[in-house]
Amino acid sequence: MNDAIGPAAPPEGARLRALRDEFPILAHSNYLNSCSLGALSRRAEGRLGEFLGRWHTMGASAWYEHWLGALDELRGRMERFFGAEAGEVALSPSTSVALASIAESIDWDARPRVVTTELDFPTLVYQFRARPEVEVVVLRSEDGLGVEPAQFAEVVDERTALIATSHVQFMTGYRQDLEALGRIAREAGALTLIDGYQGAGQVVTHPRDEGVDVYTSGPLKWLCGGPGLSYLWVRRELVPELTPRLVSWFGVRDPFRFDPGAVELRDDARRFEMGTPALATVHTALGAQELLDEVGIEAIEARNRDLTERLVRALRGGGFEPRVPGDPARRSAIVTVPHPDPTGAVAALAARGIIVDARPGIVRFSPHFYNTVDEVEGAAAALGLTL
Numbered sequence: 001m002n003d004a005i006g007p008a009a010p011p012e013g014a015r016l017r018a019l020r021d022e023f024p025i026l027a028h029s030n031y032l033n034s035c036s037l038g039a040l041s042r043r044a045e046g047r048l049g050e051f052l053g054r055w056h057t058m059g060a061s062a063w064y065e066h067w068l069g070a071l072d073e074l075r076g077r078m079e080r081f082f083g084a085e086a087g088e089v090a091l092s093p094s095t096s097v098a099l100a101s102i103a104e105s106i107d108w109d110a111r112p113r114v115v116t117t118e119l120d121f122p123t124l125v126y127q128f129r130a131r132p133e134v135e136v137v138v139l140r141s142e143d144g145l146g147v148e149p150a151q152f153a154e155v156v157d158e159r160t161a162l163i164a165t166s167h168v169q170f171m172t173g174y175r176q177d178l179e180a181l182g183r184i185a186r187e188a189g190a191l192t193l194i195d196g197y198q199g200a201g202q203v204v205t206h207p208r209d210e211g212v213d214v215y216t217s218g219p220l221k222w223l224c225g226g227p228g229l230s231y232l233w234v235r236r237e238l239v240p241e242l243t244p245r246l247v248s249w250f251g252v253r254d255p256f257r258f259d260p261g262a263v264e265l266r267d268d269a270r271r272f273e274m275g276t277p278a279l280a281t282v283h284t285a286l287g288a289q290e291l292l293d294e295v296g297i298e299a300i301e302a303r304n305r306d307l308t309e310r311l312v313r314a315l316r317g318g319g320f321e322p323r324v325p326g327d328p329a330r331r332s333a334i335v336t337v338p339h340p341d342p343t344g345a346v347a348a349l350a351a352r353g354i355i356v357d358a359r360p361g362i363v364r365f366s367p368h369f370y371n372t373v374d375e376v377e378g379a380a381a382a383l384g385l386t387l
């Protein structure tokens, strides 16, 4: 296992070429859709092959000799990635389940209010809308891109249990100021629950340092590890205060005692785990994470920032008006462009080997560290041909 913290410099030249060779899709596509699905690397595929090989040769004994260890390896790797302490990361089947685990752990009688925004991915707000006892406050965005911390401060009060919102908004790429949100919540005695699916892997993510309480993410997108798994980081001090009502045998102290008599929850974040994780994804995620950690998240963020600025410039040069926040600190590598026919444009670009996606009224680009300047500028030029 290579735990090297990656070099600070973004990959360029020969290093970038070697890195790109790790991702077969890049050989035939201009792949700019990492916010939907990160590219599969040979490293990830290699770990999957190892898992399949052991399944063939060892069967169930691989559980004890390898796979329980692989779960620990992944939790530990993600704890280091999140700048977290040991015992702060749980594996969960999806972001929706991770969010539901937390929603089911809150005492809503004492504080019935949740503050969220209209820009968050709907699965977040669904967790609270489904609970009649919860009062949901949905903040509106004034510019359609983001919501200012001051807007949260106006409504977060002593009846508020949670600020529940995203690290990076999935439709606008707006990167929220987590430190400010953490401060606002703390001052009111509330908690922060951050959906980081569009954050972790494209920008530095150290929720503990930023004063966040709970952060969810997963390997599917920017972490390039595939579907079927999510990561739930919970501030260690908070764990004993959150008693989940969604429980499983993975969440109890001694699962192999098979004791149906009492639910004795673990005293770390694993109390939120919901049964046997998808082992194939555990392995692809391990391979992918090893590679990302070698490149280093600081270098990845720096490279993504450069690619984003070049993409925005190229789109503007082509007469488009990309919807990016004015403040560069609030931007991320999700760039959306209003277009009269987004679905048609995505299909036309796909015919040229350029993979982006559409949302209502917009074409969405999401370059990642493995993309080149030529790719982002070429995609912007190709979009010009779709008008």
Ligand SMILES: Cc1ncc(COP(=O)(O)O)c(C=O)c1O
Pocket (backbone or CB within 6 Å): 093, 094, 095, 096, 097, 121, 123, 166, 170, 195, 196, 197, 198, 218, 230
């Ligand atoms: C920000 C965000 N949160 C949550 C989800 C959905 O997560 P899951 O399907 O793992 O519940 C997505 C998926 O696209 C997303 O972009």
